[in-house]
Amino acid sequence: DIQMTQSPSSLSASVGDRVTITCRASQDINNYLAWYQQKPGKAPELLIYAASILQSGVPSRFSGSGSGTDFTLTVSSLQHEDVATYYCQNYSDPPGITFGPGTKVEIK
Amino acid sequence: EVQLVQSGAEVKKPGESLRISCKGSGYTFTNNWINWVRQMPGKDLEWMGRIDPSDSYTNYSPSFQGHVTMSADKSISTAYLHWSSLKASDTAMYYCVRQLHHLLSGNKHKWFDPWGQGTLVTVSS
Numbered sequence: 001d002i003q004m005t006q007s008p009s010s011l012s013a014s015v016g017d018r019v020t021i022t023c024r025a026s027q028d029i030n031n032y033l034a035w036y037q038q039k040p041g042k043a044p045e046l047l048i049y050a051a052s053i054l055q056s057g058v059p060s061r062f063s064g065s066g067s068g069t070d071f072t073l074t075v076s077s078l079q080h081e082d083v084a085t086y087y088c089q090n091y092s093d094p095p096g097i098t099f100g101p102g103t104k105v106e107i108k
Numbered sequence: 109e110v111q112l113v114q115s116g117a118e119v120k121k122p123g124e125s126l127r128i129s130c131k132g133s134g135y136t137f138t139n140n141w142i143n144w145v146r147q148m149p150g151k152d153l154e155w156m157g158r159i160d161p162s163d164s165y166t167n168y169s170p171s172f173q174g175h176v177t178m179s180a181d182k183s184i185s186t187a188y189l190h191w192s193s194l195k196a197s198d199t200a201m202y203y204c205v206r207q208l209h210h211l212l213s214g215n216k217h218k219w220f221d222p223w224g225q226g227t228l229v230t231v232s233s
Contacts, residue, residue, distance in 0.1 A: 034219040043226050049219040091218050099153040
């Protein structure tokens, strides 16, 4: 299986700050990567697919980049409603679908 | 609106059987795989496997093979996740999610959207 890691595991930032989350794959996954946002007590929701394509309806302050093994999710100006855990997902399947361990984002 | 609506929370005893459901609406149910994802309390997301509702072909994660069974009834646009003998360690939130597939720049991309609201399964004596 392809292993996914994320850093940091958690972060605290102020409203308006630029926030960057990193996701790394254990082998080349091209751009078969998605990002999901899970707010407390809710199901995950799709933010970005194909590493950089913003899902319809997602605020433009979210962006994704990367290819191969290294990917980033950036929130250009953090808002209160962005408090959530963010997961990257490898869908270069086969060999199988795997998720990163998540990054918890809080407001300072 | 595309939706996946899951059955309600369950409380079961170890050794009991259970089937939870996931009903799709707003799209052609047989056009997309349905995946199942487990989230244990306070933990991250684990892919369990998927089913093709058009022919009920399944593909399980090795971690879940033999522990659960996925099925689907395309006549009522519903997918199921079944346990024959629950364990306390099965206590978790279970999500169903549609897997989309699109060609982008010649490559087949298969991301997840939308997710069901989740079914909380609690197994306790």
